[in-house]
Amino acid sequence: MGPSFNEQFDQLGVWRKGFASQLAEFRSWLGEQELLDAAVQDHLQRLEAQLRDDKVCVAFVAEFSRGKSELINAIFFAHYGRRIMPASPGRTTMCPTELGYDPALPACMRLLPIETREQTYSLAQWRSRPSTWVQLPLDVDDPDQLAAQIAKVAETRTVTVDEARTLGFWNDALPQDNPMVDDRGLVEVPRWRHALVNMAHPLLKQGLVILDTPGLNAVGAEPELTVNQIALAHAVVFLLGADTGVTKSDLAIWREHLLPSHREGESHLVVLNKIDALWNGIDSAAQVQVQLERQRQQSAQMLNISPQRILPLSAQKGLQAKIEQRPDLLAESGLPAFEDALAQGILAHRQSILLSAVTGGVRQMQTQVRRAIQIRRRDLDEQMLELRSLRGKNATVIDSMRQRIEQEQRSFDSSSTRILALRTVHLRLMNQAFQHLGATSQRRELEQLAQALEHSGLKLGVRKVYASTFERLRELGDKVRAAAAEVQAMLGASFKDLNAEFGFSLLSPEPLQLHDFEQALGQLEQSYLQYLGFGNVLKLANPLFGERLIKALGMRLRSIFENAANDLDLWSKAATAQLDAQLKERKRSFARRIEAVDRIQHAASGLMEHIAQVESAESLLQQLDQQLHTRCEQLLHLPVLEGAACAVTPAVIPVDAAGDTEPLQQ
Incomplete structure (x- = not known):
């Protein structure tokens, strides 16, 4: 391996x-x-x-409950021996969450209240107003404390329909996409608009920036998130459910928010997650493989991309295998193949x-x-x-x-x-x-x-x-x-x-x-x-x-x-x-x-x-x-990384190019 x-x-x-x-x-x-x-x-x-300061941003995009946070846990946080991003049933990321490292700041998580959507300031402008954010300390050496603090990105609050409309979570013309109204006439919306996590994770210190995005409603209501941060990310991972394939909301996210900046052949990957749902103990391994291949082909056709860009895996089993140190389960999960594809696509490029x-x-x-x-x-x-x-x-x-x-x-x-x-x-x-x-x-x-x-x-x-x-x-x-x-x-x-x-x-x-x-x-x-x-x-x-x-x-x-x-x-x-x-x-x-x-x-x-x-x-x-x-x-002629050796055209690329993101800036 x-x-x-x-x-x-x-x-x-x-x-x-x-x-x-x-x-x-x-x-x-x-x-x-x-x-x-x-x-x-x-x-x-x-x-x-x-x-020295080059940043590499990987954005994870999907509808709710497709396993984005679990995949982030499996790739980046398995060494903690537990989930760090909220990914258990009923607890999922409700607001866009950036994970990065700025040595000028303490280990902390900053949360931007959802009420800021009532004003016209951009996210970049809110970043320059630190007093608006709620700052919480993080202890990177205490997995339980770390997970408990980051779990706050899953918090919600109830508001009236009028408030939800103002905040961008209610659309009278598309009632099927609106949240459910409870018996008090209130609807549930995210408590936070954006989260910035600053921690001295080894990869974050090396310049990695992880962007975890919530579902369609949250992505669509933030133009800056879609056309600035996601569009400029060096790699975009779009997750589907292996048991559901491409749903209507999946297709909406793909067509409206990802396809305009999609770069097939570089570092935009589609993941068919939760393949363990097909491991029912009744179908043989060969039958499961046939089902997966059929789902890959159908998904590729609906997204109009090459089937090779769709990788089946189980983020949950991959995390479990890493925690329990089970190479056999890790191989079955498909996570190593995905990690290699992601590394080759983003790092070599x-x-x-x-x-x-x-x-x-x-x-x-x-x-x-x-x-x-x-x-x-x-x-x-x-x-x-x-x-x-x-x-x-x-x-x-x-x-x-x-x-x-x-x-x-x-x-x-x-x-x-x-x-x-x-x-x-x-x-x-x-x-x-x-x-x-x-x-x-x-x-x-x-x-x-x-x-x-x-x-x-x-x-x-x-x-x-x-x-x-x-x-x-x-x-x-x-x-x-x-x-x-x-x-x-x-x-x-x-x-x-x-x-x-x-x-x-x-x-x-x-x-x-x-x-x-x-x-x-x-x-x-x-x-x-x-x-x-x-x-x-x-x-x-x-x-x-x-x-x-x-x-x-x-x-x-x-x-x-x-x-x-x-x-x-x-x-x-x-x-x-x-x-x-x-x-x-x-x-x-x-x-x-x-x-x-x-x-x-x-x-x-x-x-x-x-x-x-x-x-x-x-x-x-x-x-x-x-x-x-x-x-x-x-x-x-300095040595290059394995797999990154390629013909390089001697052309001057502007320093601090516009493709870099600006994570965790005050």
């Missing part, structure tokens, strides 16, 4: 930290060699942060993304650093020509050369005025580019859509407004590229003049690329379309729901635009870093050349001695270039 998901995830964590340490050591070496300019340092720090980011970043930095080495080599060549031309020359010639070097230095120093003007224009143009990605631009483009959603009644024509909104958002990206092209043209022309007049060797910057911006906007547009269809007409008629929808959209947009702004900032720094590097190197070169001439004037042996020093310096530069190549190749 191969390594479990926990073991494979732990291996990924060790790999990430080891890789980040290698990058930190590389950054330290560059600093020692005085090759660490601002752009290279910024790029390296971002890559290190991405590797995640590592390939990180490798792509590092590959592109290291290649780009290698080019920038090599350029600085070439500048040093050119300066040494100039010194060598000067020194060799002094052989056999008298003091007058040497003094004349010193005056010529000083004249070159004065001429070079006069470039500071031109460079200052260049920096001023560059800063002004970059500020214009950043304005297109700022919060003001985003709010302006969302105003029309917000107005279309905020009034009561049917929202006719809202899809047209929605489409035009995203068209304008894409135009903002076009404006950013146009502004960057203007910066590129300005820098290219200025660099050409500086090269000709002052002896620089500046290269025109590469064009700005915003491929991930376009892709993220497209994915966001598709994920929200589900809320604008005919099936959600009645929900959209509620202005409170419309406001929550627009706030959730705004939060996701902010993340996308912040990532684009980070890309723009990195591009800008890389474009001008070579100017700073060459200024620094040329100033050093002039100082060394004048010092050499002075020493030659005062010592007969100074000329040959300094020629030898320059030759030695050239040899050291050659070694430095070779060391750079060796270190970069080591970074590009």
Whole structure:
């Protein structure tokens, strides 16, 4: 039996930290060699942060009583020897629950009261209001206390029908989906809207985030949960009952909330849980297998996915087998096969993304650093020509050369005025580019859509407004590229003049690329379309729901635009870093050349001695270039996890990409 998901995830964590340490050591070496300019340092720090702080979110989604919490117990908490998430009959998770780790917080569970649904603040905004949450301490070393506290996510309360309607749990147009009314005219709703569990579980400390979601009503009432957290999860596990197959409510969750962001072939899996319900002692193992295969085929057909993406298992038997240490029962439960599929789908894919980011970043930095080495080599060549031309020359010639070097230095120093003007224009143009990605631009483009959603009644024509909104958002990206092209043209022309007049060797910057911006906007547009269809007409008629929808959209947009702004900032720094590097190197070169001439004037042996020093310096530069190549190749060919080795395209992936979730943030 191969390594479990926990073991494979732990291996990924060790790999990430080891890789980040290698990058930190590389950054330290560059600093020692005085090759660490601002752009290279910024790029390296971002890559290190991405590797060290990378989050991997696994979302478990299903209708009530499909065994989500039990599967979480079986995969992540079996070492406690008991259930931690509430999963016994009559006790199930009633509110979305995030499990993660933030070292800045104590071990605790924070609960957001359901009454906050009466206001339009998004979940992200509530996260920034810690006083609103009820905080409970957790003792991770006491399984009973831990389970008792987390069991509060199963709590409910009774409210009137009007209150249930306001909170989003009652729909007059769909009475069959409404909760039962008791003899007092009250209905039962969840007590809490959202739960955040912060604990130092080994996997959570490595960056894993677990999202446990309740049934259809709770998921559908939280647009931010569906189109932000679930859509951005690195793996989504959708659970069905082996005894029921795909029910009407299962199909509703799949079509309305998962299908828009479904990524078959990567890390979206469907689980046919509770296969032990078919172990009745009457049917043979072969007959049970036939029943399971038939259920898989029928479920795959209804969900319109490959049957290979549907994995049969028994979470309850898997948990029992791990607690009792029974390998035979564990194999029969199907849990190991699921854990392996989940690990291969999520961990290998995640590592390939990180490798792509590092590959592109290291290649780009290698080019920038090599350029600085070439500048040093050119300066040494100039010194060598000067020194060799002094052989056999008298003091007058040497003094004349010193005056010529000083004249070159004065001429070079006069470039500071031109460079200052260049920096001023560059800063002004970059500020214009950043304005297109700022919060003001985003709010302006969302105003029309917000107005279309905020009034009561049917929202006719809202899809047209929605489409035009995203068209304008894409135009903002076009404006950013146009502004960057203007910066590129300005820098290219200025660099050409500086090269000709002052002896620089500046290269025109590469064009700005915003491929991930376009892709993220497209994915966001598709994920929200589900809320604008005919099936959600009645929900959209509620202005409170419309406001929550627009706030959730705004939060996701902010993340996308912040990532684009980070890309723009990195591009800008890389474009001008070579100017700073060459200024620094040329100033050093002039100082060394004048010092050499002075020493030659005062010592007969100074000329040959300094020629030898320059030759030695050239040899050291050659070694430095070779060391750079060796270190970069080591970074590009670090061992990968088993099963994660794949062809990696050398492309720069933005650091802190929009696919990461933000668990447990204050």
